[in-house]
Amino acid sequence: MKVFANGNEVACADGDGKVVAAFPDVCMSPPPPPAGPVPVPYPNTSFSRDMKQGSKRVTINGKPVMLRDESYYATSPLGNEAATRNFGAGIISHQVTGKTHFISWSMDVQFEGKNVPRHIDLTTSNHGSNANNAVPTPNLARSATSSPGQAAFTACPCCNGPLHENQKDPVTGQPFETIPEMEFYGRIARYRMERRAEMLGILHQVAEGKLPMPPWANKPDAKSGLPVKDNIIRMGDECERDFKKLQELRQKHPNCPNVHNPPDQGCGVHFKVLEPGLAGNTKDGGRWESARTQSIEEWRLKGHAIPRNDKINHMTPADAGGCPYSVQNLVPTNVLKGDCLEIEDTQTRLQNMMPPKSTERKLLFR
Numbered sequence: 278m279k280v281f282a283n284g285n286e287v288a289c290a291d292g293d294g295k296v297v298a299a300f301p302d303v304c305m306s307p308p309p310p311p312a313g314p315v316p317v318p319y320p321n322t323s324f325s326r327d328m329k330q331g332s333k334r335v336t337i338n339g340k341p342v343m344l345r346d347e348s349y350y351a352t353s354p355l356g357n358e359a360a361t362r363n364f365g366a367g368i369i370s371h372q373v374t375g376k377t378h379f380i381s382w383s384m385d386v387q388f389e390g391k392n393v394p395r396h397i398d399l400t401t402s403n404h405g406s407n408a409n410n411a412v413p414t415p416n417l418a419r420s421a422t423s424s425p426g427q428a429a430f431t432a433c434p435c436c437n438g439p440l441h442e443n444q445k446d447p448v449t450g451q452p453f454e455t456i457p458e459m460e461f462y463g464r465i466a467r468y469r470m471e472r473r474a475e476m477l478g479i480l481h482q483v484a485e486g487k488l489p490m491p492p493w494a495n496k497p498d499a500k501s502g503l504p505v506k507d508n509i510i511r512m513g514d515e516c517e518r519d520f521k522k523l524q525e526l527r528q529k530h531p532n533c534p535n536v537h538n539p540p541d542q543g544c545g546v547h548f549k550v551l552e553p554g555l556a557g558n559t560k561d562g563g564r565w566e567s568a569r570t571q572s573i574e575e576w577r578l579k580g581h582a583i584p585r586n587d588k589i590n591h592m593t594p595a596d597a598g599g600c601p602y603s604v605q606n607l608v609p610t611n612v613l614k615g616d617c618l619e620i621e622d623t624q625t626r627l628q629n630m631m632p633p634k635s636t637e638r639k640l641l642f643r
Contacts, residue, residue: 285459289337328343348379398524455546456642464642465631466627468516515626533617534613555596572608583609590608593606
């Protein structure tokens with residue numbers, strides 16, 4: 278039996294939860310001096326079956342449940358066993374084979390007075406006590422609307438027409454794989470936080486005189502104008518903040534007009550779009566203009582005053598394979614108020630953090 282909180286599987290000792298390749302956990306590793314030690318990034322993996330300090334009275338299938346700030350995963354081997362504690366271990370946590378803690382959870386579902394962590398909630402790995410500044414990584418289990426295996430669509434799941442350019446591989450014509458909605462945003466956050474951890478690891482070694490500053494680190498970023506090293510850290514910080522905010526807002530406001538409820542069905546299906554730029558290919562002038570006009574008219578019929586020049590948003594973004602033209606996937610900005618507008622802005626910021634190269638997209642969705 279699976280138990281869900283807010284549409285995501287509750288993390289428990291009998292569950293399918295796993296934190297896969299929490300990367301990079303940079304640890305000081307052999308060889309010994311004078312050639313070493315050297316910083317080596319390790320991918321850590323842990324499982325809910327290895328839970329410790331779980332619930333005492335509430336169980337799922339007879340086994341304990343994860344509780345906020347009390348429970349943790351203690352998987353062995355973790356993945357960084359090749360590192361050496363005598364050389365300083367992890368450069369951030371100063372641990373090897375450490376615990377995996379949750380740093381996010383359900384805001385309104387509690388067992389034994391404690392919030393319960395779920396599928397896609399963030400974790401950090403390899404530390405000795407509570408969560409620190411290690412790389413946050415999603416706990417992957419199952420959403421209430423997901424199913425085993427990979428659904429393959431022969432038509433757009435939203436409009437039922439032929440697959441759009443942003444839903445299929447441009448070479449093979451085969452549909453991209455699908456991904457649960459919150460996992461889509463979680464993968465973006467994880468990717469940017471991993472890049473941040475790599476950068477912090479380099480800067481740590483530079484500060485200790487073990488590495489020279491890379492020549493690219495202080496060059497200005499083309500978009501932000503910040504030094505590349507600072508921009509990498511900024512993107513990680515913003516993605517961590519925005520993903521946590523999005524989880525809270527989506528949980529609090531499941532009925533916002535820009536939220537598919539239930540998620541991951543029909544127009545809410547998200548795809549792993551591996552090729553950048555495909556979303557732009559869908560906005561051919563005539564069909565897009567017709568769709569945005571129809572969306573405005575439909576929302577006007579619902580009583581909203583929508584100006585003709587209002588921005589039209591995709592509820593499932595085109596960069597996630599969202600249907601470009603169905604009014605069921607379109608919502609004018611003027612319809613959105615308060616936290617619903619904040620959901621739109623937060624999702625847009627995360628979407629804009631998707632890497633611009635296909636090689637990076639493959640890492641994002643690995």
